[in-house]
Amino acid sequence: MAQTIDSIASLPYDSALYAPDTLIEPIETFADINDAMVEQYKELGFISVAKAFSAEQVEAARAAIIDLVNSPLPERTELQFESTAKDILHTLNPEERQDYVRKFMWFSHLRPALMNIMFDLNLIGIVERILGAEAEMFQDMALLKPPGMGREKPWHQDHAYFNIPDGTKVVGVWIALDETFPENGCMHFLPGGHKDGPVPHWNRRDWQICDADVLGKSGQAAAPLPAGGCLIFDGLTPHGTPTNKSNSRRRALQYHYVPKDTPRISTAERVELFGPGGEDVSC
C-alpha cells in the first residue's frame, strides 16, 4: 500500500477566495433531473441533489471507510494523511486515524458498500445522459477534510489533473457523507466557468488556478448539502473547498466518469493545455 503523509502544509489564504454570492439550492432527488435541468447543467456546469443516497447507504459507506483506513491495503490503493499526522500517526487509535486522513484513492472496489454508490443505477443513468455515451469510471477518490485541520483544496479544474483529450466530456460526482456547509469546507463553484475551457494552473498552495483569477470573478456559489447529497459537475467547472475550521467531519466521495473508450493523452500534452508544473500532481 502507498501510505503517505501530505507534503503540502496547510497554508494561509485570502478569505475572499471563499466568499460566495449565493448558496446553491439543491433539487430533491435524481428523479427531479429533467431535460431542463440537463440544459441548466450545460449553462452552470453543475447540478446539486439533496437526497441522492439513503441514510443506510451513507452509513455503510462511512463504515467501509473507517474499516479500510484501519486495514491492510493493496499496493495500488493510496491512503494519504494530513501533514499534521507526521509525528503522531503511530499513536492514533482506529477512530482517531480516520480523523487524520486527507485523501483516499483507488479504494472503492475493496468494499461492496462503496461499489454500490459508485455504480448506483440512478447515478449512472444521469451521468450517461450528460455524457451522451456509456460511462467509464475514470477515477475514485475521497477527501475526508478532517475537523479543525482538513486543508484547503484550492480552486482548480479537475480536467487539469487528467490525461484525457481536450474536449472530452468529464463528469465529476461528489457525494457528501456528512452534512457540509461553508465552515466545514463545502464545495464552491464558479458557475458557468466551464465554458471558458481549460485555464492555466500554477503550483502555488497546490496545483491550482491563480488566486487573482478567482478573485477577479463574480457570482461565486457555495453548495451546502445534507449527508447523502450529491454534486454532479463538469470536469472544467472551476471549484475549490476551504479549510475545515469546524468541529464537524466533512467526509466526501468523489468519482469521475468519462465516455467509454476515451483515449488517453500524454502528460506533456496535458500540461500544454493547463500549464507547466502540473507534470507530477494529484488531487
Ligand SMILES: O=C(O)CCC(=O)C(=O)O
Ligand atoms: O472534497 C474536496 O474538498 C474537494 C475535492 C476536489 O475538488 C477535488 O479533489 O477535485
